[in-house]
Amino acid sequence: MEFSVGGRLEVRVTTADVGKRVSVRRIEKDAPKGEKFTDTVGVLTSWDAGVLVVTRRDGERVRIPESSLVAGKVVPPAPVRRRGPSASYEELARVASRAWQPVERERLGDWELRAASGYTRRANSVLPVGEPGLPLDEALTSVRAWYAARGLPAYVQVSTGAEGTQEPLCEELERRGWTREVTAELWVGSLAPVADRELPGGVVLSRTADEAWLSRYQRKGVSEVALEVLGSGPSVWFASAPGPVGEPPAAIGRCVVDGRWAGFAAVEVDPARRRQGLATAVMTALARQAMDEGASAGWLQVEEDNAGARALYAAMGFGAHHAYHHYREPEDPGSVAGGSSVESYRSL
Template identity: 75%
Template sequence: MEISATGRLEVRITAADVGKRVSVRRLGDDPGVVEKFTDTVGVLTSWDNGVLLITRRDGQTIRIAESSLVAGKVVPAAPARRRGPAATYEELSRVSARAWRPVESERLGGWELRAASGFTRRANSVLPLGDPGLPLDDALDAVRKWYGGRGLPAYVQTATGAAGTQEVLCAELERRGWVREVSAELWTGALAPLADRAEGAGVVLSREADEAWLGRYQRKGVGEVALKVLASGPSVWFATVPGEDSPAAIGRCVVDGRWAGFAAVEVDPGQRRRGLATTVMAALARRALDEGASAAWLQVETDNAGARAMYDRLGFAAHHAYHHYRQPAVSGGDRYGSS
């Protein structure tokens, strides 16, 4: 906290600091608690009508009454992570977007509107990596019309927890009634240590997802649109560990320059805890390394404790969280189904 020359705490932030990373101390709400102060660090996303909104690294928005502040200051960006390759949010967003391409897309200034008949939110959401060229309300109206014309609900993919992300956009969407439906994290790690785990046997690599691979894939009823999305990317590989009646494990990897992105790593429930997921990823990593990649990324939902523990053991670490905000319900009820 900021302390003056006289030793007193001071509030050295104002509404002009919206969009900056701040650290504040406020009086606690519970008079029965011995520790009467509460500290919060995050991006100051708004300061209106005597209320501050601060978005923390995990995406949670904290409401703080201005009258409760006892200290506050602008703080530097979070220190660089000690694990994983250095990368900006924008670089990783573009790489991950190229690895999961929609069937249809259109530009709205620096925003990309993506659609794939509702197959996954990632392929059916706006990726805002710049200025849309319109006031925010007008841009969101254009987004709703674009998706509505395709019979889809409008989603905006935003992020928190990395320099240059869109905490302010998250707050603006929430203020307008957009609902965060799902949050996940993008993790990064070095590729070579993972590739070194490859044993070279038992994993079949292919450029196409065959019927056996699709039979193990968790999304059932995969149609033509889904196949196009799965096959999209600069250099796509599918891995299969054959089983007696169906694959024991599968995985997908997209090689894009220095990056290798992993997805769809799934194991037969009866074959789990045998290291098959690691075996699949290692074989894909070895192929990606041969193609010149050196860094790895993957996406994992925040409530998938088992996968997160495995990726941590493999040397991955969270880079940022990303969120999908769904348009508010239209008057008379929401006419769109889940994506």
């Protein structure tokens, strides 16, 4: 990383650069010999009281005392991905939202408030693509009231790591006491390499999540609301790889086809039959169906600590496009706890 101008380091960022992507170098006074400097690249999300906050691609916030800076500059947006299909954050955010629809929604300016009786955070959180049309504090007050009226905690789904994502909003939420509970990534890849894989016989596709499919689905006791969310989307398919007679399917998956995009979810395998290619078979069958409907690109969401899924999808040619995070409202005496819906929030 080079900051020198004529052999001299310079700090060329100011408070006016908040919201821009920067690269800064700071001195570590107590660092071991040879590790005197630390470099940080990300979005400058605040600069207050002598402290800079830089949000990295994965959402990590780095606090840097102004006094420790030795160099800094504004840098261009992160380079466009060369692997897989190109897409903007906004396009993917809206495609992903259409693939997992709430049962109730309302607009607050450009923000979308979503609710589905607590079934998953994605269907019970605000999607803030654009501006709310109100000052932020007023918007958040309206958000909390809307979810409180439904007996739900308020969540905001905020993304980082791509052009057009919401690093400054992350900073403002944390400044107001909102807590980040889950971080995941949205990955994209081309469908053809997945669809071209050898497909063992036996994978069955259906338009509905029948009892057999649901018996393998990790969320037990699926409600009518959950079934409505599972079945939502422009063109929804459910895949099952059969298991022994009388037992749940060995593997399942879900896909939503939406124009050029196919979104994969709920890819689950019998723990006793993992590493036998069953997840790949389900993905292949769904990818072929999606290509038959005109799709060419795929997307999926994976939690940052799911090493097995990440390895599987990377081998299929998928890679991270951006990270997203669910922020929960501050807990205070006047907040609503969300009651029996809390269990559903343990998943995305």
